[in-house]
Amino acid sequence: MIGIVKWTEASPALRTPGVLDTIFFEASGTKSFASDEARSAFRERWLGRYLSDYPQWVYLALSSDGGVAGYLLGCLDDPAHTTLFSDIGYFNSISALTRRYPAHLHVNLAPEFRGRALGRQLVEAFMGDAARAGCPGVHVVTATGMRNVAFYERNGFLERGRFEANGRVLLFLGRDLSVGEAQ
Numbered sequence: 001m002i003g004i005v006k007w008t009e010a011s012p013a014l015r016t017p018g019v020l021d022t023i024f025f026e027a028s029g030t031k032s033f034a035s036d037e038a039r040s041a042f043r044e045r046w047l048g049r050y051l052s053d054y055p056q057w058v059y060l061a062l063s064s065d066g067g068v069a070g071y072l073l074g075c076l077d078d079p080a081h082t083t084l085f086s087d088i089g090y091f092n093s094i095s096a097l098t099r100r101y102p103a104h105l106h107v108n109l110a111p112e113f114r115g116r117a118l119g120r121q122l123v124e125a126f127m128g129d130a131a132r133a134g135c136p137g138v139h140v141v142t143a144t145g146m147r148n149v150a151f152y153e154r155n156g157f158l159e160r161g162r163f164e165a166n167g168r169v170l171l172f173l174g175r176d177l178s179v180g181e182a183q
Contacts, residue, residue: 004118004125007051007058007071014060017051019068020108027108029146045087046106047073053084059125061109061118070109072122076135078102090141090165094172097161101137101174103130107151123155131177139174149173 007015024047025031033039050058050073061070079085079102080095091098098104105126107119130138140157142148149171157173164170 003062004121005060005062006125007055007060010060014062014068017048020047020051020071023068023070023108023110026111029143049084050075050106057105057126057129059122061113061122063113068110069113070107070118070122072105072107072126074103074105074126074130074138076103076130076133079104090163090170093165094161094163097172097174098139101139101160101172101176103135103138103177105138105140107148119151120155127175127177136178137174137176139172142171142173144169144171 005014013019021043024043028042028046030042033042054073054075054077057074057076059072060068063069077084078095078098079088080091080098085091105123107122109118127138138157139160140148140152142152144162152173155175157175159171160174161172162169163172
């Protein structure tokens with residue numbers, strides 16, 4: 001492995017947004033779309049806006065051949081109080097939780113690179129930078145029964161709440177970043 005590099009410091013060839021698309025769509029729980037427009041909107045919601053609006057909080061895991069093995073997208077802005085995320089309706093109902101854990105992230109790895117500690121390295125790179133920026137905590141939202149729940153728990157995230165959205169039970173997992181706070 002070459003390691004973890006910030007998107008803003010990666011070579012121009014790696015900063016082409018399409019480089020992440022294959023990993024993004026493979027890792028997504030949504031595999032079919034009603035139209036090309038729906039597919040494009042889904043990509044923008046969960047990938048594109050981070051690349052355009054928060055490039056300083058995007059991290060790449062590079063493989064030994066210099067390709068992208070995976071990535072982490074995140075931001076420190078509380079999504080319940082940031083208009084950029086107003087299209088995700090459930091944030092209003094969990095704003096008390098997001099106030100304590102305002103930063104959020106998404107991690108995706110190509111299948112052949114899972115189980116090699118790359119996800120942990122991506123999370124720790126983001127967490128270190130978020131803590132240095134003064135962020136009190138980070139959250140992820142996922143559904144019960146998803147394979148990523150165990151990954152996030154192994155990386156220090158604890159269940160802080162459950163709620164229902166679109167007929168699914170979602171988990172709010174949070175990790176404290178404040179010095180002296182209990183995990």
